[in-house]
Amino acid sequence: MTRQSLRIKEKQAPSVDSEMQDVTASSRNNPNTDRKHARDDEYQEELEVEELEEERSRKRARKLGSDGNDQSAEISPKKTKQRMPEQFRKVRGRLGMLERLAKDVPLDVIFEIFCYLEPGDLLRLARTSNDLRGILMSKSSESIWRTARENVEGLPPLPLDLNEPQYAHLLYEAYCHLCNHKGRCETVLWSFRMRCCKNCAIEFPESYDWQYRKDLPLELYNSQVLPQERVQRATRRHRRDVGNFQIAARLKAEYEALQTAEERNAWITRKEEERRAVVAHGRQCETWHQARLNKRTSELSDIRQERKEAILERLAEIGWREEAEKIISKGTWRGDEFSNHKAVKQSKKLTEYGWNNIKAQLVEMLSTHKTERLADERRRSLSQRYARLEKVYNDIKSATDLREPFPALGDILSYKVFEDLIWDTPEDNELTEVFFQEKLAEHLPHLIEEWRPANVQELVEIMQKSVPTASADDLYLATSVFECTICTSRPKMHYPQMFYHSCLTCRPPAVSVSTQRLLTYSSCGPWSSRHLVWSNSGSQIVQTIVEGCSLDPATATIQDLYSVNPLIECTTCYQDPTRHYYQGGRAFMRWPVALGHSSHALVFNSFGEETQQILASEPEPYIYNSNRDACCAHCHKPNLRSFQSLVSHFKAKQVIFFLRHVFSN
Known part of the structure; x- marks a missing residue:
């Protein structure tokens, strides 16, 4: 018998009194009809209570005095609560609309509505009330689940080892099945038929670990029956292959329950085929799941972009859009300060109420950025x-x-x-x-x-x-x-x-x-x-050098010393060549270097026949830091980089030049 709601029955006008009598008589003979009419009477009583409350509210509003106090007699809240039907007292919402749907709407209408939903919607509806759960979890509603699953584009077919609600639970319930964490967990272990977060992934054993395989029969472990999944480590980038203790224990019990080798071999062959089917189906599910995530990510990105554009339009009205666009133009692949702001980077559309809430903090951020930008410029x-x-x-x-x-x-x-x-x-x-x-x-x-x-x-x-x-x-x-x-x-x-x-x-x-x-x-x-x-020490050593060159310390200038260019030996710095292989011998130098030999014994231009031999051992001069340009102080010719270019230039200009060198023989 098709179930009808009270709204449908109210539309049907009674034809004659005899028909009403027939219906009354038939209802006395049919207990199902009695329960139905009793439920309708309850619903009618509930509507009357609501109408009575609304009428009394209107009367109280009319009787309000000038001081705003209610002059009417009010109904006690306790009495109102007592008139509420028992089944609706603890129901959230206005008298439990889903409860009415399950009890009053005909089943064919409910089934027609549910055929437009997806499996995830049916799963959540089944958890709202006992009546809806009884409808959706019954065997007769299997066609509804199948139709709802076919509404999802690209969804792989139902696997053999899961029913429709179990399959919907695996596909749409995005929480960790181990720790029940309420945050979204998008890592699905298809072979294990569960979802797992990164923190719980460490609970799974390595597929080749001794603790995992020690109690398993060798034939079972070496076969392709035990499922494996590749999970990401919590602290490392690379992944690892893991097994499942519960599934392994169940398969072990099934394997050991078989008596003969033929039965066990046939069981292994069958389970290997089932596992290959599960793996292939898991790949299809992963492709669909990733496409779904990508689509959702794209949708959220579009919503954020629309929100960002709406915020920019609002900022243009108050004169801050130009500053925001300057921040955006300097962004990197990671984004920019404006786009990543918590008030902008939200996946919900901008409303007038929302704009009023974020306007002050955005203006403050842009004002601070403008001050810093101008200072930086x-x-x-x-x-x-x-x-x-x-x-x-x-x-x-x-x-x-x-x-x-x-x-x-x-x-x-x-x-x-x-x-x-x-x-x-x-x-x-x-x-x-x-x-x-x-x-x-x-x-x-x-x-x-x-x-x-x-x-x-x-x-x-x-x-x-x-x-x-x-x-x-x-x-x-x-x-x-x-x-x-x-x-x-x-x-x-x-x-x-x-x-x-x-x-x-x-x-x-x-x-x-x-x-x-x-x-x-x-x-x-x-x-x-x-x-x-x-420099007292420097003045004294130069005076010694000047006197050694037969010059007057009171009148001798630096150019006079450069003109004489004496050959000087420091006898204090002599080192025995037999004991100092690299730096042994006598120390000869020109006068500028001798400034560093204060309080030493110096000999000037008194080497006789050894002079030519000493000069012959003087190393060729060179320029340190040859990558720098040199400039002639007489004619200011720049870019004289090498020593040879300096020598050629000085010879051409007939300039006397000297370089400081310490040499020994």
Whole structure:
């Protein structure tokens, strides 16, 4: 007999009183009809209770006073709850709509509805109420499951070892079957008929492990009956082949229950065929499963993209879209700060309510990014300006006569005119190398005119601490020697060598705004004499050399010593060749090297017949760091890279030159 709902029966108008009497009489004779009418009466009573409650609510609303207090008599909540039918008291929702569906809607209508669903939907419906579970888990509903499975495109057919609900559970229930973790678990072990997360995968034994195979019969282990799966390790990238203790124990029990060898061989053959079918079916399921995941990933990606575009449109209305697009344009394959923001990267459509919730945090993020971006662009622009000015300075310096002090790079960069040009020129105005060339040609002579006397005076003051009567003219004397206190070797320097010593242009302390600006973009500071001192030992050794060359220490200059170019032997540095194979012998040198032999015994130009032999053993000079350009201080010709090019150039210009070398024989 076809089941009808109360709604269908209400549409049927009674024809005559005799028909009603016949129905009443038949209902008395049929117990099923009695139960049905009793259920309909219950439902009718429930509707009446709802209508009564709605009517009383309307009356209370009409009787509200001006003070907002209810002046009507209210129905006790306890009485209302008592009138609720017993079967609906603990049902979620408005009087249990699914309960009504299972009890009142005809089965043919239910079956027709369920045929449009998928197996996963049927599985979840079966868990909502006992009535729906009874309908869907009955043998008669198998056609519904089959039709629902056919609705899924590309889904492999039902395997032989699973029924329809079990198959749907394996395909659609995305939780770990071992730990029951509620998070999504998309790793399906098809041969084991289960899902497993990465943390639980370590519970499976290696398929070749001794603990796994120790209790198994040898014939069973060597066959192709035991299922295997390849799982990923929890802490490693590579995978491992694992088995299943429960399945192995069940197959072992089946195998040992057989008595004869023929039965066991036939069982193994049958199980191997079944396993091959399971493996082949698993491959099909994995292909379908991965395609489903990819489709879902693509759908979520499209939703996120739509949400992102909607957010950009909202940002355009308040003037922040341009900043967001700048963030997106600088993104990598991993995304960008805007697209990866938690308010943007969501797989749900943007609503007005959702936009109002995320608007403030997005504006704050974009405002912070804009501040940082402008500061970064400012730093990059300043760095480029400093680099261009440095290049122009180096080009000018390479073509300048450096026999007189020349300002260091830090002096140029910290000069007020150039500092203001770099820091105060608007970002839109590009300062090119040509622009800096023109400015240096205009201001460099005045800068040198101010800078050189002041720094020369600093040298004179240092010299006067040891020689009170010293003056600027004494800087050219050979006996005027200075040394650097930073260098470990304490190198000796003559005027104007100290102006090109790197330690004296190293990073100064940030004592002023100008120095702080310079140190931000350059490793070279203004020249300073704070690490320069008078060298008493150097002055004494040079005086010894000058006197050894028959020159007057009070008037002899460095050029005088270069002209004499004495051959010097340090007898203190003699080493026995029999005991020092590599460095043994007598130590000969030219005068600049002798500055490092203070308090040693020196012999000058008094070697007689040995002189030619000593000079013959002097090694050929060479240039260290030959990858750097050299420049002639007389004619300023640059790009003299090799020693031979220097020699050829000096010979052509008839310039006397000397190189420092220590040699021994």
